[in-house]
Amino acid sequence: xxxxxxxxxKLAGVSTATVSNVLNQSGKVKEETVHKVMEAVKALDxxxxxxxxxxxxNRTMQVGIVLEDISNPFFGEIAxxxxxxANEKNYFVNICTxxxxxxxxxxxxxxxxxxxxxxxxxPYKFKVNKLYDLVERGIKxxxxxxxxxxxRRIASIENDYIFAMKEAxxxxxxxxxxxxxxxxxLGRNLPYDLRCISYKNMVNxxxxxxxxxxxxxxxxxxxxxxxxGYDAANxxxxxxxxxxxxxxGNDLMALGAMKxxxxxxxxxxxxxxxxxxxxxSFGKYWEPxxxxxxxxxxxxxxxxxxxxxxxxxxxxxxxxxxxxxLTIRKSTAKCxx
Amino acid sequence: xxxxxxxxxKLAGVSTATVSNVLNQSGKVKEETVHKVMEAVKALDxxxxxxxxxxxxNRTMQVGIVLEDISNPFFGEIAxxxxxxANEKNYFVNICTxxxxxxxxxxxxxxxxxxxxxxxxxPYKFKVNKLYDLVERGIKxxxxxxxxxxxRRIASIENDYIFAMKEAxxxxxxxxxxxxxxxxxLGRNLPYDLRCISYKNMVNxxxxxxxxxxxxxxxxxxxxxxxxGYDAANxxxxxxxxxxxxxxGNDLMALGAMKxxxxxxxxxxxxxxxxxxxxxSFGKYWEPxxxxxxxxxxxxxxxxxxxxxxxxxxxxxxxxxxxxxLTIRKSTAKCxx
DNA sequence: CTGAAAGCGCTTACAG
DNA sequence: CTGAAAGCGCTTACAG
Numbered sequence: 001x002x003x004x005x006x007x008x009x010k011l012a013g014v015s016t017a018t019v020s021n022v023l024n025q026s027g028k029v030k031e032e033t034v035h036k037v038m039e040a041v042k043a044l045d046x047x048x049x050x051x052x053x054x055x056x057x058n059r060t061m062q063v064g065i066v067l068e069d070i071s072n073p074f075f076g077e078i079a080x081x082x083x084x085x086a087n088e089k090n091y092f093v094n095i096c097t098x099x100x101x102x103x104x105x106x107x108x109x110x111x112x113x114x115x116x117x118x119x120x121x122x123p124y125k126f127k128v129n130k131l132y133d134l135v136e137r138g139i140k141x142x143x144x145x146x147x148x149x150x151x152r153r154i155a156s157i158e159n160d161y162i163f164a165m166k167e168a169x170x171x172x173x174x175x176x177x178x179x180x181x182x183x184x185x186l187g188r189n190l191p192y193d194l195r196c197i198s199y200k201n202m203v204n205x206x207x208x209x210x211x212x213x214x215x216x217x218x219x220x221x222x223x224x225x226x227x228x229g230y231d232a233a234n235x236x237x238x239x240x241x242x243x244x245x246x247x248x249g250n251d252l253m254a255l256g257a258m259k260x261x262x263x264x265x266x267x268x269x270x271x272x273x274x275x276x277x278x279x280x281s282f283g284k285y286w287e288p289x290x291x292x293x294x295x296x297x298x299x300x301x302x303x304x305x306x307x308x309x310x311x312x313x314x315x316x317x318x319x320x321x322x323x324x325x326l327t328i329r330k331s332t333a334k335c336x337x
Numbered sequence: 338x339x340x341x342x343x344x345x346x347k348l349a350g351v352s353t354a355t356v357s358n359v360l361n362q363s364g365k366v367k368e369e370t371v372h373k374v375m376e377a378v379k380a381l382d383x384x385x386x387x388x389x390x391x392x393x394x395n396r397t398m399q400v401g402i403v404l405e406d407i408s409n410p411f412f413g414e415i416a417x418x419x420x421x422x423a424n425e426k427n428y429f430v431n432i433c434t435x436x437x438x439x440x441x442x443x444x445x446x447x448x449x450x451x452x453x454x455x456x457x458x459x460p461y462k463f464k465v466n467k468l469y470d471l472v473e474r475g476i477k478x479x480x481x482x483x484x485x486x487x488x489r490r491i492a493s494i495e496n497d498y499i500f501a502m503k504e505a506x507x508x509x510x511x512x513x514x515x516x517x518x519x520x521x522x523l524g525r526n527l528p529y530d531l532r533c534i535s536y537k538n539m540v541n542x543x544x545x546x547x548x549x550x551x552x553x554x555x556x557x558x559x560x561x562x563x564x565x566g567y568d569a570a571n572x573x574x575x576x577x578x579x580x581x582x583x584x585x586g587n588d589l590m591a592l593g594a595m596k597x598x599x600x601x602x603x604x605x606x607x608x609x610x611x612x613x614x615x616x617x618s619f620g621k622y623w624e625p626x627x628x629x630x631x632x633x634x635x636x637x638x639x640x641x642x643x644x645x646x647x648x649x650x651x652x653x654x655x656x657x658x659x660x661x662x663l664t665i666r667k668s669t670a671k672c673x674x
Numbered sequence: 675c676t677g678a679a680a681g682c683g684c685t686t687a688c689a690g
Numbered sequence: 691c692t693g694a695a696a697g698c699g700c701t702t703a704c705a706g
């Protein structure tokens with residue numbers, strides 16, 4: 001019932017090789033033959049079988065994207081950008097939620113022979129060695145947020161969180177804030193929270209007296225959604241130290257944190273300024289709207305695919321650094337305390 | 338370099354058929370042989386090739402989920418539920434954003450021979466006939482929100498929006514509201530917005546004087562994110578009719594709508610009560626927190642896979658109706674006007 | 675410009 | 691309990 005190459009060839013009165021040549025547009029088939037074949041294809045509603053094709057070409061035209069958290073619209077937008085770039089090049093994309101064991105995913109990538117994968121999950125969810133495994137088996141990788149991978153072996157696209165945090169701190173400092181907290185969501189000892197490293201640098205550089213006492217770590221297993229922001233804000237308040245501004249690891253956490261502050265009677269931004277990092281569109285609609293360091297998510301996703309494509313096509317392993325943009329809205333204000 | 342069945346067989350001193358039997362746990366291989374084979378597998382770091390396997394078994398062990406909008410955490414949670422259920426049965430899942438042309442996706446499903454697909458996108462984004470195409474080619478389908486498909490041919494899982502809207506209306510009515518608006522996001526003439534149909538029924542049944550004048554349609558190409566809620570709320574206000582409560586097509590729209598109302602000086606819930614439908618976790622953190630008709634998203638996703646699995650395994654096509662739960666928070670209050 | 679044939683890495687009756 | 695062999699639907703040198 002399902003039409004195959006053979007059926008088409010038979011109907012068109014040619015060989016299967018010719019059908020292949022027509023379908024793959026090799027351009028070396030007579031016009032007339034092309035026509036006959038296309039007629040047959042249409043008549044049989046024939047669809048090529050990618051599985052079979054993969055067997056002989058050794059390419060699946062499938063790529064994957066591993067997300068830190070699919071429920072965070074930040075990653076959703078990145079996935080969309082990645083996917084539309086991939087589709088333009090005829091790749092099919094597998095979006096992986098990151099909810100389940102990532103190591104299992106990686107095994108699946110091998111077993112299903114994906115051509116390439118964009119990994120934007122943090123390595124506390126998987127073993128970094130798995131990445132090299134993939135590379136050795138010919139699966140191209142682009143990574144993001146995995147500071148410790150070898151940039152010569154694996155292409156990377158990184159948001160410049162060091163600079164972003166610097167800019168955020170300077171912005172708040174410029175507004176008169178001297179007691180600036182940072183809710184990490186991750187941990188101060190995890191090497192890949194660049195924001196945290198930058199925060200500590202800036203605390204020193206600006207000579208803020210708070211030291212690290214306003215740095216709130218996340219709890220294992222780390223997550224960075226609203227709940228974590230909410231909890232971290234409560235932990236910050238329970239510490240009893242003075243703070244007039246708070247930067248959060250990402251926007252979602254900032255929204256959760258605002259909730260906590262409000263519940264404790266703080267006005268935002270009058271009593272406390274709150275900033276996020278990411279630039280999800282939700283922030284604009286929040287009350288008050290969220291000041292943030294914004295990533296152009298769609299562009300980041302597209303760029304990630306470009307890096308992957310370059311690697312798949314010409315074995316080019318490159319590194320791209322993305323700059324975040326200070327987006328001032330209503331959740332921050334001059335310090336009046 | 339990449340180890341194949343043949344390599345394993347050679348190293349273990351058996352035939353490739355035996356290797357297959359071991360790996361597929363057919364249980365008819367001598368303990369000793371099993372051991373030898375497993376040793377060889379380990380020594381070579383051999384991984385079975387699913388592509389090749391698919392060629393002979395005629396199953397890919399891949400299923401897809403087509404989402405209406407990946408940036409809406411409602412669908413993200415559903416995807417997570419679906420995926421974890423699928424993984425438990427050793428299926429790999431393709432999440433499709435729905436951002437690009439859905440019809441192209443469907444062609445891909447055929448070409449890549451997915452075993453099944455859960456389609457939770459609304460049909461203004463694709464041709465319903467495509468669904469039947471898939472079924473005819475042996476790809477099992479579970480659909481949601483596609484009211485017009487033939488339930489005998491395609492399994493379905495539907496949220497009971499008729500009842501949910503009824504409950505929402507009765508709740509607001511019970512609080513004294515008589516001028517209740519509905520921001521659809523879709524259109525009053527689209528058959529698959531059950532909420533809309535139910536709204537109209539209830540307006541009659543409760544003998545509300547507003548008639549349809551408070552029903553706000555979406556604009557083509559329909560979308561249901563915050564922006565649409567924001568725009569629809571502004572359109573509602575520009576109409577100049579009195580309203581004291583607003584139900585929105587989904588939570589995201591409700592959040593956008595709140596923003597618009599507030600910008601126009603309305604207090605929520607004092608001046609206007611706002612309700613959503615979906616139950617995304619964001620609603621809890623919003624200020625004020627959102628009253629909604631909640632879906633257990635994770636459960637819905639899991640259930641959808643179960644339906645799909647039943648269809649794949651035993652050709653059982655079934656229908657499941659999911660009930661939403663009234664979740665009262667701070668965005669609604671007694672009518673005082 | 676076109677066709678015959680080998681090969682991609684598996685599985686699965688079937689024989690032994 | 692194990693192996694030889696056909697087959698899944700393509701592609702791709704190679705010969706003609």
